Amino acid sequence: MFANILVALDGSPAGQKALDRAVEMARAGESKLHAAYVVETGLFSSIPTDNTVEIMYNVLKKEGEAVFDKAKTDAAAHGVTLTTHLKFGHAGSEIIALADKVKAELIIVGSHGKSQTDRLLIGSVSTFIVTHSRVSSMVVRS
Numbered sequence: 001m002f003a004n005i006l007v008a009l010d011g012s013p014a015g016q017k018a019l020d021r022a023v024e025m026a027r028a029g030e031s032k033l034h035a036a037y038v039v040e041t042g043l044f045s046s047i048p049t050d051n052t053v054e055i056m057y058n059v060l061k062k063e064g065e066a067v068f069d070k071a072k073t074d075a076a077a078h079g080v081t082l083t084t085h086l087k088f089g090h091a092g093s094e095i096i097a098l099a100d101k102v103k104a105e106l107i108i109v110g111s112h113g114k115s116q117t118d119r120l121l122i123g124s125v126s127t128f129i130v131t132h133s134r135v136s137s138m139v140v141r142s
Helices: 013-029 051-076 091-101 116-122 125-132
Strands: 004-009 032-040 082-089 106-111 136-141
Touching (some): 004 013, 004 051, 004 091, 013 032, 013 051, 013 106, 013 136, 032 091, 082 091, 091 106, 091 125, 106 125
Parallel strands (some): 004 032, 004 106
């Protein structure tokens, strides 16, 4: 089993399925469970830096905190304590860096089942993690 597990959350049904699997594995293996929510800062690179960007960051930060609140409740219902980490940057890179920091042995991510065109145009966090992570990864399909 894995001593430390990191699950990536984004508020989507795929992220919820990833959380469900992570909680199940953490409970069975008596593992420490960490969750990451990343505010993608690259989405705002072409927006002028004024208070609009700050407002958008605050909205997305609150969304992440709401996702964490639900995730903590879900995990606690199964006897699992969840440690949360709100990050800003490129989702894949931030998740991999956090996995190193918390010494995760497994990263669990959801897959939105994007089309090949979507992946080409906007990329895939799950593909990035599987490709670049130095630890095991699990992609939970929605």
